[in-house]
Amino acid sequence: MTITLHVNGVAKKLNLAPWTTLLDALRIHIGLTGTKLGCDHGQCGACTVLVDGRRINSCLTLAVMKDGAQITTIEGLAKDGVLHSVQQAFIDHDAFQCGYCTPGQICSAVGLIGEARAHSAEEIRELMSGNICRCGAYPNIVAAIEQAMSRKPASRPKAEHE
Amino acid sequence: MNNFEFTRATDVADAVRQIAADPGATFVAGGTNLIDLIKEGVTKPSRLIDITRLQLNRVEETSDGGLRIGALVPNSDLAYHPQIDKRYPLLASAILAGASPQLRNMATTGGNLLQRTRCFYFYDTTTPCNKREPGSGCSAIDGLNRMHAILGASEHCIATHPSDMCVALAALEAHVLAAGHNGERSIAFADFHRLPGDTPHIDTNLNKDEIITAVELPPNGFAKNYSYLKIRDRLSYAFALVSVAAALEIENGVIRQARLALGGVAHKPWRDRRAEAQLSGAPATRESFMGAAQTLLSDARGFGHNDFKIELARRAIVRALSQAASATPQSQIDKRVR
Numbered sequence: 268m269t270i271t272l273h274v275n276g277v278a279k280k281l282n283l284a285p286w287t288t289l290l291d292a293l294r295i296h297i298g299l300t301g302t303k304l305g306c307d308h309g310q311c312g313a314c315t316v317l318v319d320g321r322r323i324n325s326c327l328t329l330a331v332m333k334d335g336a337q338i339t340t341i342e343g344l345a346k347d348g349v350l351h352s353v354q355q356a357f358i359d360h361d362a363f364q365c366g367y368c369t370p371g372q373i374c375s376a377v378g379l380i381g382e383a384r385a386h387s388a389e390e391i392r393e394l395m396s397g398n399i400c401r402c403g404a405y406p407n408i409v410a411a412i413e414q415a416m417s418r419k420p421a422s423r424p425k426a427e428h429e
Numbered sequence: 430m431n432n433f434e435f436t437r438a439t440d441v442a443d444a445v446r447q448i449a450a451d452p453g454a455t456f457v458a459g460g461t462n463l464i465d466l467i468k469e470g471v472t473k474p475s476r477l478i479d480i481t482r483l484q485l486n487r488v489e490e491t492s493d494g495g496l497r498i499g500a501l502v503p504n505s506d507l508a509y510h511p512q513i514d515k516r517y518p519l520l521a522s523a524i525l526a527g528a529s530p531q532l533r534n535m536a537t538t539g540g541n542l543l544q545r546t547r548c549f550y551f552y553d554t555t556t557p558c559n560k561r562e563p564g565s566g567c568s569a570i571d572g573l574n575r576m577h578a579i580l581g582a583s584e585h586c587i588a589t590h591p592s593d594m595c596v597a598l599a600a601l602e603a604h605v606l607a608a609g610h611n612g613e614r615s616i617a618f619a620d621f622h623r624l625p626g627d628t629p630h631i632d633t634n635l636n637k638d639e640i641i642t643a644v645e646l647p648p649n650g651f652a653k654n655y656s657y658l659k660i661r662d663r664l665s666y667a668f669a670l671v672s673v674a675a676a677l678e679i680e681n682g683v684i685r686q687a688r689l690a691l692g693g694v695a696h697k698p699w700r701d702r703r704a705e706a707q708l709s710g711a712p713a714t715r716e717s718f719m720g721a722a723q724t725l726l727s728d729a730r731g732f733g734h735n736d737f738k739i740e741l742a743r744r745a746i747v748r749a750l751s752q753a754a755s756a757t758p759q760s761q762i763d764k765r766v767r
């Protein structure tokens with residue numbers, strides 16, 4: 268089937284088998300490998316992207332069902348060489364270790380901020396529960412999102428041994 | 430995934446026509462469960478009919494003062510809809526207790542009703558499962574059955590229905606609207622899902638060539654005294670071991686009307702009218718709640734690993750009814766159970 272995906276503002280015409288997931292379309296057919304394949308079953312959130320501004324699991328989405336949609340991936344967040352405030356906050360707060368879940372975490376956090384349902388650390392934790400971090404960087408992820416939400420200047424949390 | 434045809438339905442009549450024309454076809458909307466089942470080889474459709482372009486995504490008032498929820502309204506939109514939040518907070522709470530924000534953004538109202546069990550053996554195509562392959566046997570009865578049913582199970586299947594949303598819809602006495610060749614019909618929520626009996630491969634009473642068009646809520650949303658309490662292995666993003674939807678109408682300390690439905694305990698959202706009748710007219714006290722729990726669980730049976738669920742359900746029922754009575758519903762953010 269021939270479809271068009273608008274990925275990070277660029278129209279991409281693709282000829283895909285109907286059983287191609289949006290994740291595979293992005294990574295294999297378009298070559299944007301920032302979006303990660305984790306569990307491939309909607310349980311880990313590593314594949315999170317924004318479709319028409321809403322965060323979804325791209326591994327459980329058929330690409331042909333998103334014909335004409337606006338897709339934003341981790342590669343599309345920085346503008347004119349300036350990192351998105353959530354990307355910058357993840358760096359400021361050291362909100363990752365191995366980094367594999369990070370693109371999904373960041374896209375999910377951008378979606379979360381757009382939804383405007385989280386107003387406390389507790390609510391951030393609950394509404395980020397679709398993104399698993401095997402390294403356990405959760406406290407710093409929450410701190411990074413708090414910073415991006417409030418756009419307050421970075422204050423790096425002190426580790427216990429510091 | 431297996432190879433399949435992919436077509437789009439243009440309207441409800443077209444969807445019904447297409448599904449009737451291909452016995453191996455299935456509808457796809459959110460796809461959160463279906464795509465997973467196809468990946469696992471549990472479901473092998475010959476054709477997916479994309480219904481996401483149908484105009485079934487509105488929430489509207491009904492003539493009797495209730496609400497009609499289009500089958501394609503996403504779970505997240507429904508949970509945060511101002512009318513649901515204000516008039517049916519039990520439903521909003523149950524939806525927010527389930528899945529993750531990403532999945533709730535994708536999953537639809539109709540699809541939530543049609544999701545399949547998460548029984549490990551149903552997903553593991555190397556093991557016998559009467560639901561997946563009728564007549565092959567049930568691996569869970571003598572296997573790992575910690576997540577499995579304690580009520581309404583049969584010798585053929587002890588799987589549970591995984592939905593949170595449906596537990597609230599059962600308690601609220603919703604109706605499911607389905608369209609087929611002979612027009613639209615309304616199915617009472619209690620009659621929508623089935624017990625396993627000797628046909629565990631059939632989850633619902635929806636006909637193969639019917640499509641869910643909407644879910645209707647009656648006017649009474651029990652917005653004052655309600656609670657949805659979900660007990661699970663992690664605080665978020667896990668299926669229920671036991672969940673309880675409790676809704677009460679109380680006048681001067683006496684229960685006028687009670688609704689009580691459980692999730693994670695049976696092949697369908699479990700509602701017990703005997704327990705509800707027992708609460709009606711009784712004082713809103715812990716003793717009444719314990720009596721109702723006793724009645725509801727009188728036929729409960731464990732299969733070994735899940736024996737603990739009977740006592741867990743008893744306590745969860747009493748707690749949820751207490752939360753409802755005191756108008757302090759369980760928070761889906763702060764998971765401490767008070």
